[in-house]
Amino acid sequence: MSKLSEEDIEKKLLRFPDWEYHDNAIHAEFEFENFKDCFSAMSRIAFECEALNHHPNWNNVYNVLQITLSTHDEHGVTNKDFKLAEAIDAIVVPEEED
Known part of the structure; x- marks a missing residue:
């Protein structure tokens, strides 16, 4: 998997509003109601990390x-990072209800 250019990273980030690019990585911060909810999300994310x-x-x-x-x-951001970011978003960002 090849390292993405900064231009490609910025384009991909348009689909990931909770993420930003700096220091050769993509970063996000999520706030939960309490520690239990945060730890629960971390546990679910851990399973996705192992799968990927x-x-x-x-x-x-x-x-x-x-x-x-x-x-x-690859010393930088690749499509693998965006695939994991997508899985993380599916866990921590609730779907909008109709």
């Missing part, structure tokens, strides 16, 4: 989860 064989750098303090994605083998 791609693991984030993340930090959790009480109800806030900070996630950083980059592909270490």
Whole structure:
């Protein structure tokens, strides 16, 4: 999997409003109602990470989860990071109800 150009990353980020690009990685921060909800989301994300064989750098303090994605083998952001970001968004960002 090849490292994406900054232009390609910025284009892809248009579909990921909770994510931003800096320091050669994409980053997001999610706030939950409480620690239990945050930890529950982290557990569900962990299963997706294992399925994709791609693991984030993340930090959790009480109800806030900070996630950083980059592909270490490629020294930057690849499509693999966006695939995981999409899976994370499906877990932490609720679907809008009709």
